[in-house]
């Protein structure tokens with residue numbers, strides 16, 4: 001059972017900043033983490049490997065600093081990690097990102113039986129990448145799965161959608177995107193982290209190794225352009241009231257009455 005897990009390094013949400021000129025998220029000098037659902041996808045892959053054998057390969061497309069995320073994946077227990085990085089990949093939209101990931105998956109040996117992605121990321125949050133990679137690889141796909149079982153040559157997966165629970169049988173190779181319910185990540189022992197950051201190898205592939213041309217990746221290979229990016233202004237100005245519990249109740253009642261939200265006199269029985 002050979003499994004590929006796609007992970008994305010994302011800014012830790014509280015430290016997100018935006019370059020309003022280029023309309024991109026500033027990733028340099030910002031604390032980064034592995035997208036939380038991708039850690040869960042990796043954990044699910046490790047469970048499947050434990051039960052069915054095989055290898056877990058983790059790939060990411062991103063700037064050189066994404067190597068850290070891959071080293072963390074090694075510490076989690078991945079067998080092999082591949083960094084897809086090239087200056088030509090900068091400015092990629094979800095389509096150009098998916099193109100690079102799909103090409104990398106198709107170049108892996110042995111070819112995978114299963115590709116796992118998160119359902120969505122915490123930064124761009126489109127949920128496009130998994131389905132687009134599946135389309136490009138011509139693989140069946142199921143999004144937002146919360147259970148995966150292997151009944152060769154099929155996968156049997158559970159998907160919760162719009163209040164209904166679906167059990168689906170999917171032929172392999174397939175691509176699944178996972179929801180948060182599938183499992184919980186395990187704790188990484190310090191020694192595994194140290195080995196991953198000092199001894200283990202990160203494979204690096206750029207444009208040339210992937211056999212891609214500059215005009216099919218990055219900004220040139222993108223089908224979309226960000227036109228405008230801004231924080232919406234807060235809808236209402238907040239007001240902080242202070243005082244004892246009794247005073248606070250009085251002040252709040254006065255304000256609610258002034259806004260005609262409460263009647264001045266309580267209605268009689």
Ligand SMILES: Cc1cc2nc3c(=O)[nH]c(=O)nc-3n(C[C@H](O)[C@H](O)[C@H](O)COP(=O)(O)OP(=O)(O)OC[C@H]3O[C@@H](n4cnc5c(N)ncnc54)[C@H](O)[C@@H]3O)c2cc1C
Nearest residue numbers: 006061091093094097117118120121124125126127128129
């Ligand atoms: C016009 C345009 C320009 C952009 N320019 C830039 C830019 O210059 N720099 C920049 O950093 N971003 C840029 N972005 C954002 C970038 O396209 C997205 O971050 C990226 O395509 C992933 O989209 P997402 O986060 O919505 O992923 P989703 O579709 O929400 O992710 C779902 C899953 O796909 C997998 N996945 C997603 N991205 C990756 C990845 N990179 N590697 C491996 N697995 C992945 C993960 O498993 C993830 O959980 C740009 C977007 C647009 C539209």
